[in-house]
Structures are given as structure tokens and as C-alpha cells.
Amino acid sequence: MIKPLLAAIVVAPALAAAAPIGPAIVKLWEQSCASCHGSEGDGDTRLGRAYGVGSFRDEEWQDRHDDAEIRRAIEEGKPTTRMRAFGDQLTADQVDGLVAFIRTFDPSPKRKVIKEPPVPPRQAIPKPLPPIAR
Numbered sequence: 199m200i201k202p203l204l205a206a207i208v209v210a211p212a213l214a215a216a217a218p219i220g221p222a223i224v225k226l227w228e229q230s231c232a233s234c235h236g237s238e239g240d241g242d243t244r245l246g247r248a249y250g251v252g253s254f255r256d257e258e259w260q261d262r263h264d265d266a267e268i269r270r271a272i273e274e275g276k277p278t279t280r281m282r283a284f285g286d287q288l289t290a291d292q293v294d295g296l297v298a299f300i301r302t303f304d305p306s307p308k309r310k311v312i313k314e315p316p317v318p319p320r321q322a323i324p325k326p327l328p329p330i331a332r
């Protein structure tokens with residue numbers, strides 16, 4: 199009785215600090231989004247390719263879109279594409295969870311989810327040589 203209780207107390211702060219991504223969100227992604235966006239968010243599925251789905255594993259895409267935009271796309275869909283509105287089927291928490299989940303695809307080391315070791319800093323560009331004195 200005591201052990202599971204302690205475990206819950208120890209684990210709870212870690213869960214609270216992390217984005218609200220639990221197994222339910224992963225399952226939701228797999229059931230409702232992965233057919234087009236891919237389990238890995240790269241859009242590399244049969245439907246994804248057919249519908250011209252882009253990749254969320256793209257640092258530039260992640261930089262260009264803030265959470266509000268991503269949330270709006272999920273809730274309202276993207277007109278003129280096969281991305282439909284999911285707003286009437288999802289709770290606000292589920293939408294937040296999906297936004298956070300999409301962020302986990304970000305390959306950039308500057309954001310929270312680091313899946314690969316950061317790239318070493320680029321070598322300093324050498325200064326041009328001074329002009330030859332005549």
C-alpha cells in the first residue's frame with residue numbers, strides 16, 4: 199500500500215513539469231493523426247504523400263508556428279487542404295496535448311526535447327587576411 203503511494207508522490211512533480219503528453223495523447227495521435235502525419239510526424243505515409251502533408255520534424259516549421267497557430271489548425275482545420283477541423287471532437291486538454299506532442303518532433307536542440315546529442319558549435323570563421331602592403 200505504501201510503496202505505490204510513495205511512487206505516485208515522487209513521480210507526480212515530474213509529470214506536472216513535463217508537457218501534458220500521456221499514453222492517451224499518443225494513442226489519440228495514432229488513431230486520428232498518424233495516418234496522414236505519420237507516427238513520427240514526418241508526413242511520410244501513403245495518405246500524407248497523397249495530400250501533400252509537410253513534416254513536423256523540421257526546425258524551420260517549428261520556428262514559424264506558435265502554439266496558437268497549431269491549436270487553431272487542429273480545431274478549425276486548414277481550408278483548401280485535407281486537414282479537417284477536429285475542434286468539435288476534442289477537449290481543450292486533448293488539443294493542448296496534441297500541440298505539445300507535435301513539439302516533441304522538433305529536432306532542434308534549443309527546445310526541450312533532445313533526442314540526439316547537440317551538434318558541436320560550428321568552427322569560427324577565420325578572419326580575412328589583411329591586404330598586402332605595397
Ligand code: HEC
Nearest residue numbers: 230231234249250251252268271272276279280281284296
Ligand atoms: C486526412 C489526413 C489528415 C489527418 C487525419 C490529419 N491531418 Fe493535419 N493536416 C493534413 C493536411 C493535408 C494538412 C495541410 C498540409 C500541411 O500543412 O502539412 C494538415 C495540417 C495540419 C497542421 C497545420 C500545419 C501547418 O503548416 O499549418 C496541424 C497542426 C495538423 N495538421 C495537425 C493534425 C492533428 C493534431 C491531427 C489529428 C487530430 C491531424 N492533423 C490529422 C492532413 C491530415
